[in-house]
């Protein structure tokens with residue numbers, strides 16, 4: 235092999251392993267800039283244009299699968315909007331594929347590193363090699379090949395992919411850090427144990443540990459590939475977060491175990507029956523006076539273009555998120571109350587996402 239074809243370790247970009255070749259990096263830097271220039275810059279105008287076109291055509295913006303289909307009939311007639319959405323979807327497909335192909339060239343080495351990290355601290359990792367995933371969790375969410383559970387490097391794909399998705403605004407997990415700092419605790423101020431459900435690669439759990447240095451932080455997720463990489467990533471930062479594979483609907487903890495439980499962008503990615511079971515479980519594992527913080531999409535207001543209107547509706551549809559529409563129309567506030575929570579604060583209408591803060595009486 236000539237040296238020019240050698241596969242070398244190109245180090246990290248912040249907390250994320252660099253792509254295998256400089257050419258891959260340049261390609262995806264271009265994709266990231268293109269997304270910022272073509273998509274983020276026109277998001278508001280296209281949203282307004284789409285809402286106006288829908289109103290003119292007399293078609294309601296409805297967060298249902300039929301609603302998406304009706305919206306597509308309107309969009310296809312408009313050159314600007316149909317091009318905008320086509321570019322958005324294609325960009326997503328293109329950069330994901332490049333990430334997968336690039337990391338694949340160093341796959342044996344990455345798998346070895348994941349194995350080596352399993353034995354390292356300061357945190358811990360538990361998962362079941364024979365875990366049987368429920369069908370709902372196997373979708374290729376975010377157009378990520380294999381989704382969260384279908385490939386051992388899924389966590390790395392997610393890390394690099396979301397760094398592009400966030401348009402450069404999440405370097406060194408800046409968004410997760412901000413949310414961790416803004417996550418309120420129980421009214422009595424006592425926080426000894428914290429649980430994240432659907433922790434992904436542990437970005438927010440690690441930041442919570444930085445905020446609550448003396449608390450025990452446990453990060454759970456249904457996907458072994460996500461938490462294996464999350465554990466590796468946390469050990470590289472010398473952060474003592476304990477990762478465990480666990481579906482949010484069956485939490486393997488005693489009653490009243492936690493002072494604070496939170497989720498960030500899990501709920502819009504699970505079916506409603508799983509959400510309801512999860513709420514019961516979270517209520518059970520919280521102590522009386524404990525707090526549950528939901529960081530997720532706002533509920534759509536009936537008859538109004540909630541969840542940022544047409545573009546928000548199409549974003550979930552084009553991003554391979556099949557449960558998001560059910561979530562925004564499921565009245566999660568009512569479901570939280572049905573599970574026993576008392577709602578301290580909720581997202582104001584018209585905002586795309588934010589927190590709902592709930593207490594266990």
Ligand SMILES: C[S@@+](CC[C@H](N)C(=O)[O-])C[C@H]1O[C@@H](n2cnc3c(N)ncnc32)[C@H](O)[C@@H]1O
Pocket residue numbers: 371382410431432433434435436437438454455456457460480481482483497498499500503504508
């Ligand atoms: C959008 S990611 C969010 C990750 C993380 N909370 C963050 O802030 O980046 C959603 C995560 O939920 C996980 N997930 C999906 N269904 C789940 C379930 N039933 N129980 C626990 N985790 C689940 C996925 O594996 C994925 O890691």
